[in-house]
Amino acid sequence: MTSTDLADSPTALGPALPGSRVDTARVESLVTDLLVALGEDPAREGLLDTPKRAAAWWSSFLSPEPANAACFPEPYLEGQMVLVDGVSVWSLCEHHLLPMNLRVAAAYVPETEVVGLSKFGRIAQHYAGRLQVQERFTTQVADHLAALVGSEDIAVYVEGLHLCMSMRGVRMEGARTTTVRIRGRFGSDPVLSQQFLTIAARDRAA
């Protein structure tokens, strides 16, 4: 078994994880100020603990688990594609600070080792726990997966529901954004590519 601890790459893919830098006391005080600026009374009963709860949430959201993952040797892999879909994570749009739900499907073509299936969710969760844009998230998950399996033959499909589209501005509740990153054989082999897209998009929201 080989264990892979892939560090984030802040230079290539945007800011590093900010989790350890969250100043919880300051966030708490800023949320109190925010409530005042919004015309609220932070001393009223329902809001008394809101700054504390909000600060605790920011701290936990920005400190996702590391995406450590392991590969396991497996001799019977000839000609397979492995695809995991239905992974659903919540992230935060960095342009509006509003949530986005990202449904992820990811695939690779194993050669001599397989990735623990639960790791796909962990990888997605890891890159979701920060201020994000869907396009960068898709690239980060793809790069991480390629490094983990040691191959370019990977594909990642992400369907995003952005509350910044659903609850502000144009209010398009049904709008979904799809991003696809296809590398290696998923780009050069039309059958493989088609198989991936058919399965990845099958639960596509209406």
Ligand SMILES: [Zn+2]
């Ligand atoms: Zn947005």
